[in-house]
Amino acid sequence: MRYFVAVAEELHFGRAATRLHMSQPPLSRAIKQLEADVGALLFARSPAGVALTPVGTVLLDEARALLDHADRVRERVSAAAGVTTITVGILGDGTDPGVTRLAAAYRRRHPGIEIRIRDTDLTDPTCGLRAGLVDIALTRAPFDETALTVRALRTDPVGVVLRTDDPLARHHRLRLADLSQRRWFRFPQGTDPLWQSYWNGGRPREGPVVRAVQECLQAVLWNGTVGLAPLGHDLPTELAVVPLIDMAPSRVVAVWNEADTNPLIRSFVEIATAAYRH
Template structure:
């Protein structure tokens, strides 16, 4: 059994869906299906049951999942120890804006426990650079949010968060929150929205403006966005689950795509610390 094939199997076993697993592995579905069938032939047992209802693990698959995780974790430890022996036991992580995400907290704890010899350097970026310094070579990997221009980058989804509009509590539309109703982007068509400075990734700007050209005050950080709402009545945007000050209300947007939490790194980067970091992050954010 090759480690690569075991990684394929773990992805399918965790996602219980070949399409999602293929997207997570940055590959197409047919070669993934062939690899799993070959693995089943190699071990002489059916590992996954496929049906119209989805994918489920067989008893043999459950055993292999446990063993595969152990083997992959050991392989990651070997890579990290070799990197440390070669004098390369430092990884610089870019984090976007709000570093209080519980997934990031779990990741920090798990990574420190598994790789205590690695020095992790953190660079926090503002909202003007969703890649957190990747393109400038300032970080090895970014924990950030998509969408943005992915040219030259590998992007791995960790989680998807629904998004809401941030409004002043006395805004007439804020009553939708109390009634447990959501908003649609059309409800906010005539409102002023926050803007990022000139030169900001247009894909990123468009997403946070609901896909339409908008006008409003320029902000660089999450707190500046919230203050723009508080002082100017501007429409702000925030992933659900974040708690704003009591003067502000978050109303879910029912027709806006979720905000994807991702890990991103430069395509072809051979830094041996990146893949172990991504695997631990995948589990921490799940």
């Protein structure tokens, strides 16, 4: 039913497969099997795309109701088992529109669940997950994924943050090589090496040590330091961000311990995947 609803909402098998984090052939087979079970076509297929048949339209309403009921059952079982709280770690910037949509959607789906938020700095990209401080983290990759499950939610292009009076700020785009002689902000010793290497553009750097987003911005304002940041975030008027054309995009991810059996995590990840897709 979840497969059917995804195709019905996307009206495109490829997009639905991406949404479900699976390849298209098994999705197509599952829908054909469902049509065989129902005894009628659910989708009208044509070179122009996919459309719901009248039978598919009826089933969509019923399928949504069934899935909503399944979620309520899961929530009641979780409550009976004493699982009524989930702790979410958020890295750096909780103003991301994806977080806002996720919060609203999760409240609608699970009104009886208490959400605890742990806002974390940039020195721990897993937001306290390994220490057991959170159940799931909304963060950015890359980092050591040993014993963790990671679900990609979105990718953001990356740029370099500069003061607006910096000569490089006049460029429309830059390369990492253009920044080779500059001082960068960097993270404390002991920070995850993969995380540190990514935000340092793949090589060791010299410059002030920072732990939080505001410290990064202040390092640029006060010292003329440069550093990387995802595009699309609001910055003080004294700062500019110039896209980097040779920097891999930053991946926004949900991550949790692979051995965690908390039933609320699965629902959280499903809702997060939809919230970040818009």
